[in-house]
Amino acid sequence: MTTEQRLFATFLRRSVWAYFWGSLAVLLNALIVHGLYFAWEPWAWLYAAGLGVLVSVPMAAADLWLARRQLAPARRVFAEGGGGLEAARAAYHALSLWPLLSAGRVMGPHLLAILAAFFPLVHLAHRYGGFPTGPEAMLYLLPWYPLNAALHATVEYLVGAAESQRLLAHLRARHGDAGVAWSRLRVPFLVKVLGVMVALGLLPLGQVALLAYFKLQGYGTAPDPAALPALIAWGLASGLALVLAGGVLLSREVARPLRAVLEAMRQVRAGQSGVRVSAIAWDELGDLTEGFNALSQALEVERQRNQDLYRDTVHALSAAIDARDPYTRGHSQRVGAYARLIARKLGWSSQQAYQLYITGLLHDIGKIGVPEHVLNKAGKLDPDERELVEGHTLIGYNIARQARALEPHLPGIRHHHERMDGKGYPDGLSGEAIGAEARILAVADVWDALTSRRPYRRALSPQEAYRQLQLESLDPRAVRALWELWQEGALEELLEDARQSNPALGGLSAPPPRPGSAPARPDEGAPEFRGS
Template sequence: RLFMLDYIVWESFKTVSKRLFSQFLRRSVWAYFFGSLAVLLNALMVHGLYFGWAPWAWGYALAIGLLVAPAVALLDLWWARRQLSKAQKVFLGQAKDLQEARQAYRNLVHWPLLSVARVMGPHLLSTMGGFLLAIDVAHRFGGFPTGPLDMLYLLPWYPINAALHAIIEYLVGASQSPRLLAYLRERFGDEVVVYPRLRIPFVLKVLGVLLALGLLPLLQVGSLVYFRLESTNLPGLVAWGLFSGLLLMVAGGILLSREVARPLQAVLEGMQAIQHGKGSVRVSAVAWDELADLALGFNNLAQALEAERQRNLELYRDTVQTLAAAIDARDPYTRGHSQRVGAYAQRIALKLGWDAQRAYQLYITGLLHDIGKIGVPEAILKKTDRLSAQERQMIESHPLIGYEIVRQSRALKAHLAGIRHHHERLDGCGYPDGLRGEAIPPEARILAVADIWDALTSHRPYRPALKPSEVYPRLLHEALDPEAVQALGALWREGALDALLEEAQQQGGVQSYLAEQKGDKEPSHPSFSMSKTE
């Protein structure tokens, strides 16, 4: 069962990771497409104005560009696939150990910079080579008015145009990778995180992006004028430079503002998550400036708070367990009873679909459910004869005593309902308040089932333990929550309660339940009726 559970969980993670990676690739491809289209149109405008093309030459040049673009795009996609190979291996389920996950995390952290390197390297060289080759063929055999030697005048301009594309790729890449980084952290924990060593001051990044996107078009116009002073289209080149510079500055400002807002928003959401009591809150936003230090500081703080919360939780649990053990120790026959009731109740709650945190709270309630027996004389607790009316009244007061003890602590408020009402019955014949049906809190209804189950499957001084096969049918006919009883029965049949049943037998100093089940001999004790005070 554990193997099957691990397999199902791993397959679920693979499905999610493949979907995330597919979305990442799809958005990156679209970003590359629009960036390439923008650069192509800019190149077309600059070349046409620079050389003074006739209208038909503009269409001819556009056709040449569209012919070369697919080959360049295929080379770019192949190169990008190589750059993302380590991340792809993890997200497609081909690797799942921590070391490979760290390599994938490092790969994605540097993805924006890798995109810049790809555009300014293979992309630029392949575009220049393919475009000049196509122009040469078109000029020689197709009547295109401009030859490759004329294009060499524009050689200093090509890196400037590629830089525009590189900046767009950087901004888009930084916006796409955080979701994958967050998934890797969730899947593999904090150990997977690899922080980039590069730090770019925030002011330089802002000025660099805005000035680059705004001034590069003017710079390329200036370089064109320098190399072709006799151009008759100087006003058109300047106008296009101003227009494209303004357009790119606006677009760059929007993208840059999103990049800045992303880690800030992530930190804000993380603070809100911590405020609402969520654990393992981390920020996975990518940044290479002071915002990266902010995210790192938040993660360190969140990790310290989580560790402190875990220590407090363990102290809280250990304190309650110690108190429960002290209560149970007053009677050797009930030693471990509160611990087992809490464990039974937690398993039943999970079986009924409760979330893990709420089920754990019920486990703590189970530890405390009999705390009121502190106020019951030890002689009555250990008495093996029939109880008098006064003694029974004393026994039945322990939920109220426990309620009064626990309500003094605000930290234990969530456990009050279970402590007070775990002896109530659906038919109203329980105590101390005689509640009926849905009026009984769900925590108390589950605890009632767990309490009786453990009492009857454990040894008592007035009778030996009953077999689960004897106890379960009785529970079905008692005024107990039927869903809780059925959940308990399912757990028993699955073998999920064997360890607790065996522990109950060992606490009584007799054979374990599992060994007893192997025997064919019928129990020699008579059938006992169910007691509401067990």
């Protein structure tokens, strides 16, 4: 069963049960009022209950048939899974009218069907079955029946409003504002509360007053002041029960959008973006949810703008850093991209991988503190120059920690030249003491260095670079993930960028090393490398 089917099944089950209990309460109220008013014997009470059941069963069947037709658009969307946006709008329209239609069925076909069937049935029972009260006497109570039905209609309205909100919220969450069909007039919250309280508070009192007046006047029965206390007591008790039930239902209708807004606020406070409230209300509570959604959207736009500014600033900074060393142009961008792909291959979330990508863009920020003649030196570095180059990790760390927004990137900036055997720099960390971010960055850093051209060596092929990675003291899981990415063809674009990105070499690669010569000095990666 799909989510939509479960929602609709729950809606139907709760609506049918609410209708059943509401109808039973109305039937019980009518039975007690008639019994007290006409002073029936116990057997007459049972007789009247049977007549009420005979009338209620076909009436309920007809009522449920009409309700099914009114819910047909919603059934097509939720139960049958059919239709697109237009079907969703039709379902939204039907569900938004559902509370009013529920009340209208009770006050219209429901009430008229009862009156049309009950009085002829009472006539037959009185004439041929010995029922003590005839329809002529009951006609005096005709003004009371709409009051009784109005109580039922009020409860049906509240139940319908509470239950339809879940389906309306789901439609809005699924289709957005495009799926909203505003079909109901705005009802101010004060009017709604006053209407419910007046209906549930004054209607029972109106019943009591009407019955007391009829009883004192002897309409349909002999005047009997002694019967008034029982009628009044029942009217007040039933009225109190209805007020309590109405208060519970009304509080549920109020609480649902408030809870939704509070939950959405908690999500925003926890850092989630794009949070929207789908609770439906046609009053000031609706204004609250719409206001929250507008605020959330504005925050999301501002967050995206800040994120774009942050990303663009980091890109510009990394490009400026790489520009100081013409032999490594685009290196930081490629290291970030390689690291992001490796992280995703290892099962990191997209957000975690994106943060690692930003760290890759910033990992060489410390090169800004390395003299340019050292960075651009084509020959072998002397010990002092190597110390300057290796110091770029601490320089970058000290620069980045000045900005609170860069705090998550500090470990990768500081430790991307650490090695699993503890022979890296600057802190000589080993194994798992090196953060996962730095271990992945180290692999990406060495890989890009080996597959890029340098004035003193050619770019290695991926197979040669992979063999070199296996000789280095790097995280084997990250190395294996990188190799699998190459086998899948996911690295080709980055490798091509590395081959084409060095204008300083005039588009030519250095010749391969002569047999028997010393190994070519890679520019970055291993402890004796220049660093990147």
